[in-house]
Structure formats: structure tokens, C-alpha cells
Amino acid sequence: MSKIIKYVIADILRNRIVIIYTLFLLASSLTVFSLEDNNSKGLLSLLNIILIVVPLVSIIFSTIYVYNSAEFIELLVSQPLKRKSIWLSIFTGLAASLSLAFLIGAGLPILIYQPSTIGITMLLSGIILSVIFVAIALLATVRTRDKAKGIGVAIMLWLYFSLLFDGFVLFLLFQFSDYPLEKAMIGISALNPIDLARILILLQLDVSAMMGYTGAVFKDFFGTCPGLLFSCVILLLWVGLPLWTSTRKFKSKDL
Amino acid sequence: MVLPAVASTLHVGAKRIHRTIQSGINAAKDGDTVAVDPGHYRERNLTVNKRIVLYGIGYPVLDGQNKYEIISVFTGGVTIAGFKLTHSGRSSLEDLSGIKVYNSNGVTIKNNILEDTFFGIYIQNGSKCIIINNRLKGTAVEEQQSGNGIHCWKSDNLTISGNTVSGHRDGIYFEFVQHAQIRKNVVSKNLRYGLHFMFSNDDTYAQNVFQNNGSGVSVMYSKRIKMISNRFEENWGDAAYGILLKEISDGTMEGNYFTKNTSAIYMEGANRITMKRNTFKDNGWALKIQASCMDVVLERNNFIGNTFDVGTNGSLVLNTFKNNYWDKYEGYDLNKDMIGDIPFRPVSMYSMIVEKFPAAMILFRTFITTLLDKTEKILPSLTPENLKDNEPLMRKAF
Numbered sequence: 001m002s003k004i005i006k007y008v009i010a011d012i013l014r015n016r017i018v019i020i021y022t023l024f025l026l027a028s029s030l031t032v033f034s035l036e037d038n039n040s041k042g043l044l045s046l047l048n049i050i051l052i053v054v055p056l057v058s059i060i061f062s063t064i065y066v067y068n069s070a071e072f073i074e075l076l077v078s079q080p081l082k083r084k085s086i087w088l089s090i091f092t093g094l095a096a097s098l099s100l101a102f103l104i105g106a107g108l109p110i111l112i113y114q115p116s117t118i119g120i121t122m123l124l125s126g127i128i129l130s131v132i133f134v135a136i137a138l139l140a141t142v143r144t145r146d147k148a149k150g151i152g153v154a155i156m157l158w159l160y161f162s163l164l165f166d167g168f169v170l171f172l173l174f175q176f177s178d179y180p181l182e183k184a185m186i187g188i189s190a191l192n193p194i195d196l197a198r199i200l201i202l203l204q205l206d207v208s209a210m211m212g213y214t215g216a217v218f219k220d221f222f223g224t225c226p227g228l229l230f231s232c233v234i235l236l237l238w239v240g241l242p243l244w245t246s247t248r249k250f251k252s253k254d255l
Numbered sequence: 256m257v258l259p260a261v262a263s264t265l266h267v268g269a270k271r272i273h274r275t276i277q278s279g280i281n282a283a284k285d286g287d288t289v290a291v292d293p294g295h296y297r298e299r300n301l302t303v304n305k306r307i308v309l310y311g312i313g314y315p316v317l318d319g320q321n322k323y324e325i326i327s328v329f330t331g332g333v334t335i336a337g338f339k340l341t342h343s344g345r346s347s348l349e350d351l352s353g354i355k356v357y358n359s360n361g362v363t364i365k366n367n368i369l370e371d372t373f374f375g376i377y378i379q380n381g382s383k384c385i386i387i388n389n390r391l392k393g394t395a396v397e398e399q400q401s402g403n404g405i406h407c408w409k410s411d412n413l414t415i416s417g418n419t420v421s422g423h424r425d426g427i428y429f430e431f432v433q434h435a436q437i438r439k440n441v442v443s444k445n446l447r448y449g450l451h452f453m454f455s456n457d458d459t460y461a462q463n464v465f466q467n468n469g470s471g472v473s474v475m476y477s478k479r480i481k482m483i484s485n486r487f488e489e490n491w492g493d494a495a496y497g498i499l500l501k502e503i504s505d506g507t508m509e510g511n512y513f514t515k516n517t518s519a520i521y522m523e524g525a526n527r528i529t530m531k532r533n534t535f536k537d538n539g540w541a542l543k544i545q546a547s548c549m550d551v552v553l554e555r556n557n558f559i560g561n562t563f564d565v566g567t568n569g570s571l572v573l574n575t576f577k578n579n580y581w582d583k584y585e586g587y588d589l590n591k592d593m594i595g596d597i598p599f600r601p602v603s604m605y606s607m608i609v610e611k612f613p614a615a616m617i618l619f620r621t622f623i624t625t626l627l628d629k630t631e632k633i634l635p636s637l638t639p640e641n642l643k644d645n646e647p648l649m650r651k652a653f
Contacts, residue, residue, distance in 0.1 A: 041560070048625075162622055
């Protein structure tokens with residue numbers, strides 16, 4: 001299994017797209033930090049990169065990679081290897097290399113310019129989001145045979161998580177504004193890993209505004225140990241569930 | 256011919272003629288000095304009714320045994336210095352205090368330490384009193400069962416400076432106090448307001464630090480207040496404001512520094528206030544200005560790193576924003592005069608939404624809300640159209 005992981009990682013790291021992705025992250029995070037005279041504005045721009053670009057690149061790249069390695073996977077399957085370990089190796093390879101790209105591209109500037117709790121939270125959120133969207137991408141690919149359709153599904157999923165879901169929540173908020181929604185919002189935010197990551201960062205970044213009444217409800221929840229544990233568990237579930245489903249599907253898939 | 260009385264010094268201590276402070280005071284004449292040796296004095300209630308200087312050597316402890324008011328001053332020209340007052344009695348009916356001044360002028364209270372007193376220093380109908388360099392530390396747990404640090408009622412020409420006040424209900428409380436100077440005090444961690452004043456006109460607040468108080472600072476129903484170079488820090492909570500201005504008119508706020516407050520300034524019914532050269536940094540809302548405010552002028556302030564710069568509740572705008580620096584400004588300056596060519600609208604659409612639906616805060620900084628904000632910037636519909644800075648600065652004002 002480790003041999004396959006090694007091969008996958010080596011293959012991906014040689015890939016031009018990942019190098020460009022790393023350089024893009026590096027360039028943009030260095031610019032946002034050095035152009036803005038106050039670091040908090042830099043962090044805001046970086047927040048957008050983490051919440052939008054990282055999931056997008058992770059999901060699209062992983063989808064395309066899996067489709068492109070269809071022959072390689074077929075070859076591996078013909079060997080005396082467990083399907084489960086093949087699939088998990090591909091996942092590990094993708095997740096590791098995209099996390100590494102993020103770590104170098106955005107992590108280094110963060111650690112240099114903003115080695116605070118906010119910075120570390122951003123760094124960890126970026127990494128977990130990379131991993132989550134690799135897992136979601138694998139689920140999308142294993143369920144659709146056609147490459148074009150698969151990529152389409154991946155893009156739709158990204159659009160859903162980063163835009164449509166929030167629009168839907170906003171709509172709910174307006175419709176049910178007469179009801180106390182604070183607690184329900186916490187539950188709803190668990191349905192979207194991007195939201196969960198964003199709230200964790202927001203609690204650090206806009207802490208003063210979040211201390212208002214409603215914010216305090218979120219702060220009381222997410223800012224405490226059980227809340228933090230809850231968010232971590234949910235985020236890990238967002239890795240685990242899609243991965244588990246896709247592995248099961250891959251085991252019985254007719255290649 | 257009348258010779259001036261010669262002032263003498265009376266010593267009080269375990270080995271002196273006067274073993275209790277009260278007997279020292281009783282023996283003293285106007286103009287005398289009563290010097291108190293170090294020690295632990297449990298006297299029921301010291302009554303000062305002569306114009307004397309009462310001073311402690313090496314901070315003698317005056318213990319109120321949780322029953323009594325420690326020092327009561329009934330005459331003018333008294334100086335009380337260098338004592339450590341502890342454990343006053345508690346009574347909301349009588350407002351028992353560490354030091355209470357009744358209807359007297361020119362009382363000086365300096366360099367004392369007050370610990371666990373109900374009210375700390377209480378000036379009741381005094382004038383020209385000086386409260387300087389005292390350290391007050393209360394043990395307030397509940398608002399109803401605690402007193403204020405420095406409490407002044409119906410007084411004028413007070414000077415309050417260099418004091419440290421913490422752990423009381425209100426740090427400094429003023430009611431009907433005119434022409435007072437409040438300078439260089441550090442007021443922190445009080446249950447309710449750091450500074451609370453009502454019906455007090457012509458007062459000056461300068462170089463004070465208000466930090467981490469339950470609800471910040473509250474200024475109500477007063478006229479001609481000057482607030483200069485104060486710091487308002489970390490007043491967190493839904494009802495906590497760096498400073499709350501309610502029914503205030505003709506005030507001046509200059510050179511103040513607001514940082515990390517949920518709302519740095521909340522204004523309601525404020526008229527003719529001039530705000531210049533203030534810095535608002537890392538606050539939730541830098542300014543919540545209700546539509547009931549009139550002729551408030553904001554000029555040359557810096558707004559840096561606030562989540563929301565300005566929030567409001569209506570579309571009526573009778574206030575002026577001019578030449579401020581807004582870090583969120585995205586305009587340009589073609590003629591290079593350091594003034595932006597297009598106006599800046601500091602009220603973002605999302606701050607209006609959050610005002611209406613507080614729970615929407617959870618969606619802050621999502622792609623969709625940023626999109627809504629940008630749309631609103633181009634075609635204002637929800638945000639008040641006239642609330643804008645026509646001449647925003649391109650660089651920090653100072």
C-alpha cells in the first residue's frame with residue numbers, strides 16, 4: 001500500500017497543475033500579506049482563497065486525476081492487491097500531495113507573517129478542506145463513469161458547497177426570522193464543511209463582532225472545548241463518510 | 256494682635272499617647288496634622304469634622320469589619336492620604352463607603368488603597384475635591400449587591416486623576432456633577448460601566464483607560480462633555496459599548512482610541528457632537544449611529560480593521576462624515592490630492608441585515624454575502640443613500 005501511495009504522490013508532485021497551484025497559492029498569499037499594511041486585511045483575502053480556491057482545486061484536480069489514472073487503476077486491480085487498499089492509497093496520495101501544496105503555498109506565508117491562533121486555525125482549516133474535497137471528489141468519480149459528467153458533478157458539488165448552500169441558509173434565515181434560529185444554525189452549519197471552517201476562522205478574525213448576542217451563542221458553542229471537538233469530529237466525518245462510501249462502491253465496481 | 260495658630264502634628268499608634276485614630280482626631284485642632292503609625296486599626300467609623308491632614312505612615316490598615324463606613328468627612332479642607340482601607344460594611348440603604356465626603360469643599364483624598372469596600376470614595380454634594388492616585392479594588396460579584404468605585408453626586412469642580420478602579424459595579428459614577436476633570440485613571444473589570452454619568456455637564460475626560468468593563472462606558476443626558484485621548488478597550492458583549500452616548504449634546508471627542516469593542520460607539524439622540532482624530536481599530540462595529548442623532552460631525556478619524564464600520568437603523572441621515580480614513584475604501588484618487596474621488600459608503604448591506612436578523616452573522620464572509628455587498632455598493636437600495644463620506648482620505652489621517 002505504501003508503495004502505491006509513494007507512486008501516486010510522486011506522480012502528482014511531478015504534475016504541472018499541482019506545481020502551478022502551489023506557486024499560485026504562494027504568490028497570492030505573499031502578495032496579500034506584503035501589499036496590505038495591516039495583516040488583518042491580508043488574512044481576509046487569504047480567507048477567500050482558503051474557502052473558495054482550495055476546495056475548487058482539490059475537487060476538480062482529484063476528479064480529473066482519478067479519471068486519467070483509470071488505466072493505471074485497472075492495472076493495479078489486476079495485481080494481487082486488495083481493492084480497498086488501492087482506493088485508499090489513491091486517496092492518501094491525493095490528500096497528502098494537495099495538503100503539501102497548500103502547506104507550502106499558503107502555510108509558509110501564514111507562519112511567517114501571522115503565526116498566531118488565527119493563522120494556525122486558517123492553516124488547519126485549509127488542510128482539512130483539501131482532504132475533505134479529495135474525499136468528495138473520489139465519491140463523485142466512483143459514482144459516475146463518464147469523465148465529462150464526473151467533472152460536471154464535481155463542479156456542481158463545489159458550487160453547492162461554496163455558494164448555493166449559503167444562499168439556501170440565508171433564505172431560511174429570512175423566512176424563519178421570527179424564530180430563535182441560533183442553535184439551529186449551529187446544526188445547519190455542520191452540513192457544510194466550508195461553513196464550519198469559515199465559522200472557526202470567523203470566531204478568531206471577527207471576535208469583537210461575534211461577541212454580540214447571537215455571535216456569543218456561536219462563540220459559546222464553537223469557542224469552547226466540546227464545541228471545538230464537535231467541529232473537529234464533524235470535519236473528520238466529512239472525510240470519513242464520503243471515503244467510506246466510495247471505498248465500498250469501488251470494491252464492487254465493474255471497471 | 257492675633258497670632259496665627261501654630262499647627263502641630265499629633266501621632267497615633269500603639270505606643271503613642273493616642274492609641275486610636277479617633278482620639279487623635281478629637282484632640283486635634285483645625286490645621287493640625289494627624290500622623291498614623293503602621294498597624295491594623297479596627298475603629299467603628301472615623302468621623303472627621305475638623306480641617307486636618309490625616310495621613311498614614313506605611314499604609315496603616317483601617318478595617319471596617321464588614322460593618323461600618325470607614326471614614327466620614329463632614330468638613331472642608333480635609334486631606335486623607337496613605338491609608339489602606341479594607342472591608343467596609345455593605346448597605347444599599349446607606350451606601351456605606353470607604354471614604355465618604357458629606358457636603359464639604361476642598362477635600363483631598365490621595366494615595367490610598369481601598370480593598371473590598373462597598374462604595375469606594377463617595378463625594379456627596381462636595382466641591383473642589385481632589386481624588387488622586389488611589390487604588391480601588393472591589394470584590395463585586397452581583398450588580399445589585401455592589402457599589403461604585405468613585406461615586407460623585409451633586410458636586411462641582413472635582414479633580415479625579417491617576418486612580419485605578421476595578422471590581423466595582425460602576426468604576427466612576429457621576430450624577431449632577433459639573434466642571435469636573437477626570438484624567439489618567441485606569442478603570443477596568445467593573446461589573447457594569449467603567450464610567451457612568453448622567454446629568455453632568457461641562458466635564459472633561461482625558462487620557463483615561465477604560466478596559467474590559469461589563470458594559471463599557473455610558474454617558475447620558477449631559478451637555479458640553481469633552482473626551483480627549485481616552486482608550487476604550489475590549490468591552491465585549493451584546494450590550495457592551497466602548498462608549499454609549501445617549502441624549503448628549505455639544506460634546507467633543509478627540510484623539511480617543513477604540514480597540515476590540517463589540518460596538519466602539521453607540522449613539523442615540525446625540526446632537527452636535529464633534530469627533531475628530533479618533534482611531535477605531537479591530538472593533539465589531541466602530542460606530543452605531545441611530546437615526547435619532549443630529550449634527551454629529553466625524554472628521555479625520557481612522558477606521559482600521561473593524562468588522563463593520565458604521566451601523567444604523569434608519570435611512571434618515573443628519574450627520575456629516577468628512578475626511579475620514581476607511582481601510583475598506585476601494586476608490587481612486589486621480590488628481591493625487593490624497594482625497595478619494597468617489598464617496599465612501601461606510602454602511603455595508605450586511606450590517607443592515609445583521610441588524611435585522613442577528614443570526615445572519617453566521618453567514619458573514621461567505622461568498623454569497625460578499626456578492627450581495629458588492630451589488631449593494633453599485634446600486635444602493637437597503638443602505639441609507641446619504642450616509643457617506645464624500646471626501647475619504649487615501650492615507651491614514653494621522
